[in-house]
Amino acid sequence: MDLGRLQQIDEYTWTLRNGAANGRGPVQFFGSAPLLASMDDKVLEQLANVAKLPGLVGAAMAMPDAHWGYGFPVGGVAAFDPEQGGIISAGGVGFDISCGVRCLRTHLQLRDVESRLPRLADALFQAIPAGVGEEGLLKFSPAELDEVLEGGAQWAVRKGFGVPEDLEYVEERGRLAGAAPASVSPLAKKRQRGEMGTLGSGNHYLEVQVVEHICDRGAATAYGLEEGQLAVSIHCGSRGLGHQIGTDYLVSLAKAANRLGVKLPDRELACAPIESPEGQQYLGAMRAGANCALANRQILAHLTREAFHRVLPEAKLEMLYDVSHNICRPERHRVDGQERLLYIHRKGATRSFGPGQPDVPAPYREVGQPVLIGGSMGTASYILAGTAESEARTFSSASHGAGRSMSRRQALKQWQGRELVDELARRGILIRTKSMRGAAEEAPGAYKDVELVAEATERAGLARRVALLRPKVCIKG
Amino acid sequence: MEKSYAYFDHEADVGIIGRGATIEAAFEAAAEATFAIMADLPSIQPAAKVDVTFDEPDPELALVTWLNCLLAEARAAGLALGRFSLRRHNTAWRGEAWGEPWRADLEKGVEVKGATLTMLSVHPADGGWETQCVVDV
Numbered sequence: 001m002d003l004g005r006l007q008q009i010d011e012y013t014w015t016l017r018n019g020a021a022n023g024r025g026p027v028q029f030f031g032s033a034p035l036l037a038s039m040d041d042k043v044l045e046q047l048a049n050v051a052k053l054p055g056l057v058g059a060a061m062a063m064p065d066a067h068w069g070y071g072f073p074v075g076g077v078a079a080f081d082p083e084q085g086g087i088i089s090a091g092g093v094g095f096d097i098s099c100g101v102r103c104l105r106t107h108l109q110l111r112d113v114e115s116r117l118p119r120l121a122d123a124l125f126q127a128i129p130a131g132v133g134e135e136g137l138l139k140f141s142p143a144e145l146d147e148v149l150e151g152g153a154q155w156a157v158r159k160g161f162g163v164p165e166d167l168e169y170v171e172e173r174g175r176l177a178g179a180a181p182a183s184v185s186p187l188a189k190k191r192q193r194g195e196m197g198t199l200g201s202g203n204h205y206l207e208v209q210v211v212e213h214i215c216d217r218g219a220a221t222a223y224g225l226e227e228g229q230l231a232v233s234i235h236c237g238s239r240g241l242g243h244q245i246g247t248d249y250l251v252s253l254a255k256a257a258n259r260l261g262v263k264l265p266d267r268e269l270a271c272a273p274i275e276s277p278e279g280q281q282y283l284g285a286m287r288a289g290a291n292c293a294l295a296n297r298q299i300l301a302h303l304t305r306e307a308f309h310r311v312l313p314e315a316k317l318e319m320l321y322d323v324s325h326n327i328c329r330p331e332r333h334r335v336d337g338q339e340r341l342l343y344i345h346r347k348g349a350t351r352s353f354g355p356g357q358p359d360v361p362a363p364y365r366e367v368g369q370p371v372l373i374g375g376s377m378g379t380a381s382y383i384l385a386g387t388a389e390s391e392a393r394t395f396s397s398a399s400h401g402a403g404r405s406m407s408r409r410q411a412l413k414q415w416q417g418r419e420l421v422d423e424l425a426r427r428g429i430l431i432r433t434k435s436m437r438g439a440a441e442e443a444p445g446a447y448k449d450v451e452l453v454a455e456a457t458e459r460a461g462l463a464r465r466v467a468l469l470r471p472k473v474c475i476k477g
Numbered sequence: 478m479e480k481s482y483a484y485f486d487h488e489a490d491v492g493i494i495g496r497g498a499t500i501e502a503a504f505e506a507a508a509e510a511t512f513a514i515m516a517d518l519p520s521i522q523p524a525a526k527v528d529v530t531f532d533e534p535d536p537e538l539a540l541v542t543w544l545n546c547l548l549a550e551a552r553a554a555g556l557a558l559g560r561f562s563l564r565r566h567n568t569a570w571r572g573e574a575w576g577e578p579w580r581a582d583l584e585k586g587v588e589v590k591g592a593t594l595t596m597l598s599v600h601p602a603d604g605g606w607e608t609q610c611v612v613d614v
Contacts, residue, residue, distance in 0.1 A: 040488055068488045070593050070613070095591055095613050132515045132588035133557060133579030187546075190553040201588040202614045240552050243590040243613065247545050250594065251538055268594045407486040408587070408614070435585040477588065 001039040012460035025051040030460040031064035042068040049265040055086025064456035065403040071268030074348035082274035089271035092345035095246035097289030099237030100324035101372040121430040127307040131434035131477035135194035146181040152291030156298035169319035180284025191240030197299035201477025209469035219367040238293035321370035325400035352398035354388035371463040377474040378444030382454040384463035398462035402450040411446040433476040478605025482510035503606035508561040521559030523575035536599040544592035
């Protein structure tokens with residue numbers, strides 16, 4: 001991206017040089033100069049389009065890991081006020097509704113179990129359906145699926161997937177209220193019939209990680225983390241159902257835009273006023289999609305626990321936290337000294353509530369909400385803590401991952417799957433995958449440097465680093 | 478223009494291109510491009526069929542709808558699809574696709590979750606038609 005078009009406010013904050021103009025609200029970037037320079041110009045173009053949508057409050061914002069998305073950039077955050085004609089955008093949520101990361105901590109030290117990791121990798125690979133064409137063991141009729149879409153992770157716990165304590169550590173206690181399964185198309189439900197409890201493919205993964213370094217000992221203690229400890233991270237979302245909801249509403253809202261009086265700068269920003277019947281219908285469907293994702297991660301966590309117990313009977317996996325990074329939520333934020341109800345779109349961005357926030361689980365409330373930044377196989381992941389500063393800067397939002405720096409086709413030209421998997425094994429990272437082609441596309445070198453992203457996230461005041469985790473086992477689709 | 482498909486780069490996902498003598502043939506080629514991301518098309522046996530019908534006056538939205546209907550039906554039926562046929566009467570589109578249930582020895586790539594409106598275009602080119610969009614993987 002051409003940094004000449006931006007004005008630097010401080011070392012990690014940038015704004016579009018000519019400010020708000022021509023019906024466009026302000027645009028803000030958070031990140032270091034090298035990270036911003038590596039972004040595609042499309043990120044700026046897309047963010048400027050978001051800033052033209054009705055009812056925007058504050059700036060359209062890009063997190064340090066932003067990259068070119070669908071209408072909204074991935075790593076985009078935007079707040080809208082329903083009382084000022086603010087909109088809800090299907091593009092601002094994304095196709096993989098409520099895609100997110102769930103982290104579980106163990107009480108195991110790597111040194112005590114390292115020799116058993118190959119068996120654990122095999123057990124996890126067998127237990128977790130992953131990759132193209134793979135189906136889960138659970139099959140649902142449309143009526144049964146409606147219960148999942150209403151109940152989310154709470155439904156899964158009621159069915160025996162996990163324990164009630166898990167829900168304390170999931171945003172919204174594992175269930176978004178106001179879901180409307182009737183607003184989800186029959187085709188979306190048909191797609192999901194065999195997909196509950198599956199990981200998917202692409203950038204989704206399940207990793208066994210070791211806590212390599214503690215950056216903030218106080219927060220780490222609150223999160224139950226110490227060096228050498230094993231943890232598990234699961235990255236996935238609402239699978240085919242979420243995608244079909246996104247597709248259905250993107251097309252129908254794009255067609256309805258004129259009638260709804262919304263001038264779309266890009267068809268993929270298809271949206272409707274929050275208070276319109278169309279907006280409410282999409283919100284109901286989106287919440288159903290989010291509950292599907294929350295239930296899916298709850299089932300995957302249960303399957304993970306079962307696989308662990310087969311190989312490491314002494315293992316106890318406790319929930320650390322579950323965050324969604326493709327979602328729109330109503331939240332109360334202070335703007336110019338006044339508390340307002342805003343709909344915060346986080347497309348590839350994580351909520352980052354600071355200390356004292358009542359929605360943060362009680363054991364973490366003094367240090368802030370865990371923010372999970374996933375890496376890619378072979379590179380680190382970070383656990384950070386939300387900051388009070390992020391409330392004023394980004395409506396309590398932070399980065400979500402490393403973000404790609406290279407296309408899949410370029411990655412395929414540069415890496416060969418088998419060689420990559422062998423090389424990672426030599427570095428002590430066990431990859432289990434159904435697709436060597438997929439492994440090559442997901443090569444760690446095809447992603448931005450997650451350490452730069454985490455550093456920029458902290459320096460921009462969006463969240464502070466608590467722990468760095470390295471992968472030991474990675475299950476890929 | 479001979480029926481063919483190709484790809485273009487996108488930062489996070491994959492851009493597909495379908496070309497053909499008619500708009501229908503170009504749509505069929507776009508479907509081949511999409512499903513070839515997931516599996517080796519010549520290896521797929523035409524043992525099962527799915528039908529797709531939809532009504533769409535906008536040719537660009539019709540391309541996205543065609544691809545997404547195929548992806549949804551393939552997923553719902555647990556099929557790898559490898560052959561495609563499409564007919565159009567005014568705004569009514571009627572398609573068929575053939576494939577087989579996923580098996581372990583089908584070469585697997587990455588799952589395509591859906592076709593998007595990004596870089597979406599359907600236009601005449603070189604005496605035929607060219608279609609393109611980015612698919613989400």
